[in-house]
Amino acid sequence: MYKVKVYVTLKESVLDPQGTAVKKSLRMMGYDDVNDVRIGKYMELTIGETADQLDAMIEEICSKLLANPVIEDYRYEIEECVPQ
Amino acid sequence: MYKVKVYVTLKESVLDPQGTAVKKSLRMMGYDDVNDVRIGKYMELTIGETADQLDAMIEEICSKLLANPVIEDYRYEIEECVPQ
Numbered sequence: 001m002y003k004v005k006v007y008v009t010l011k012e013s014v015l016d017p018q019g020t021a022v023k024k025s026l027r028m029m030g031y032d033d034v035n036d037v038r039i040g041k042y043m044e045l046t047i048g049e050t051a052d053q054l055d056a057m058i059e060e061i062c063s064k065l066l067a068n069p070v071i072e073d074y075r076y077e078i079e080e081c082v083p084q
Numbered sequence: 085m086y087k088v089k090v091y092v093t094l095k096e097s098v099l100d101p102q103g104t105a106v107k108k109s110l111r112m113m114g115y116d117d118v119n120d121v122r123i124g125k126y127m128e129l130t131i132g133e134t135a136d137q138l139d140a141m142i143e144e145i146c147s148k149l150l151a152n153p154v155i156e157d158y159r160y161e162i163e164e165c166v167p168q
Contacts, residue, residue, distance in 0.1 A: 029149070031141065040126040040128070041126060
């Protein structure tokens with residue numbers, strides 16, 4: 001069993017209206033030291049037995065479904081976990 | 085300057101319909117080894133000079149705005165970064 005943690009973020013050059021809204025809210029709440037907020041996605045996949053091409057498989061899943069490579073970057077971490 | 089990475093995930097006991105939808109799509113695409121998908125949020129905050137109570141401040145921001153403590157868990161990492 002593997003646990004894969006996928007982080008999807010907007011590319012640096014892409015505007016992030018959701019992040020801007022959160023920043024504005026924080027400023028209104030009095031947190032004036034917050035300079036920037038960027039919002040992305042975090043996904044945890046639990047995957048069975050495919051040790052061999054796991055890396056290629058995750059790469060494919062990310063670029064085809066989880067992220068939009070035109071405007072988003074992604075990175076992932078693979079952890080082996082022992083089923084209880 | 086500090087970069088704070090916030091991870092917000094649904095509590096284990098809370099259903100995740102978005103994750104279920106992604107899992108179904110992956111299964112339809114032929115990735116039969118995917119057992120489970122959970123979807124959360126990932127946020128990056130850039131924060132100016134408040135070294136002192138930074139930890140308490142982030143804790144407050146998370147529980148008041150970024151996460152819903154009733155159904156979500158959150159964790160965060162604080163990185164000091166040198167402005168260019």
